[in-house]
Amino acid sequence: MKQIYYDLNGKSWYHTYQGKEKIYLGKYFSVPYRDTHSEEYQSFPFHMEDSKAGPLVGILASPKKEGFVGNIGLFKRLQLTLAKKGGNSIVFTPQQLTDDGMEGFCFLPAHRNWIKIKAPLPDIIYNRLYSIEDEENHLEQVKNLSDLYQIPMFNPRFFDKWELYLQMKSHEDLVDHLPRTELLSEKTLEEMLVIFGAVYIKKRKSKKGIGLSYIYTNGHSFILKTTSAKTYLFPSIKKLIQYFLKDDKMQSYIVQEAISTLLFEGKKFDYRILAHAKDREFTITGIGVRVANTQQVTTHVPAGGRIATLEELPIELNLPAVSNLINQSGKHLSTFYDNLSEFTADIGVTEEGKYYLYELNAKPMDFDEPAIKEASTEKLTDLFMEKTNKIKDYSV
Known part of the structure; x- marks a missing residue:
């Protein structure tokens, strides 16, 4: 890895490697050389490949006064994992992205704090706008700029449940698994x-x-x-x-x-499955189980549902069948949505063992299970590396 520095006062990037060496960061930005450090600076270790540092990932978050709104825990984990692999991430809001780059916030894992930072246009934009309303109000301006500069945008938008049903229904093998x-x-x-x-x-x-x-x-x-x-x-x-x-x-x-499904302790349950893209396939990253409370309407934990484990359930999961269902769903949806990197699926099972896809979600919430959180972060950062032609194992 090589160190690239950020001048905290001058709000500019530089490197200190002598000679004619060129270092490129983000889209189209050549990092200038300095022979001495600025008075206040922050160093960032970057993986280098063919003079290209990175990747530099822009995380698109919802705006709020003097900051941003979103899954802060996920943003911190992504930065921590990216930093270990030689990348960096900047959290920015729609107004903070311009033709000149992005002004946003960078989490420093060593100091456990955020700093305001100005950076070049990113290699990738990871869309984590918090609400459908925010997407309707802000996404178009970001997408126009990302298209102009050919910046891939992961997770293009929230799914519309009716559009999604029509898209899934058009697949001859998936239609039989849809309510x-x-x-x-x-x-x-x-x-x-x-x-x-x-x-x-x-x-x-x-x-x-x-x-x-x-x-x-x-x-x-x-x-x-x-x-x-x-x-x-x-x-x-x-x-x-x-x-x-x-x-x-x-x-x-x-x-x-309303599909009549197998019950667990007299209550509805479903599998909450997280999937990520890899080499044009979609693989399962983690499987959670959610059980409805007494209201029996939804298994979502924020609405009163609870967490269970696969081992507790009265039926063994047919992993090959579910894996195939997930892969087919992801590949089919990728024909409608560019750069679909991840999704979750809510799946129920009947007493006969047939699986039904209740819902698919393009903006996964954090899973409560620590192992799934960790696996999700690894899969995402590997995907960012893959998209920018970076290798996945690094030596300092």
């Missing part, structure tokens, strides 16, 4: 309740189980349960539809068949 899904209307809701007896209604653009409702018939009435453990009784489909229209327009929701 039937329709856009919400009086007709589709009534029809699906007649056929299946119970359905879920979900926001097309949501995460963490927010806005999820479970509906089933009770004679001539309809019972609705929410993630907050509230229960409502409606005398008609029309009244039921009105409940959702008070928050958003009808086309913002989907209706999904």
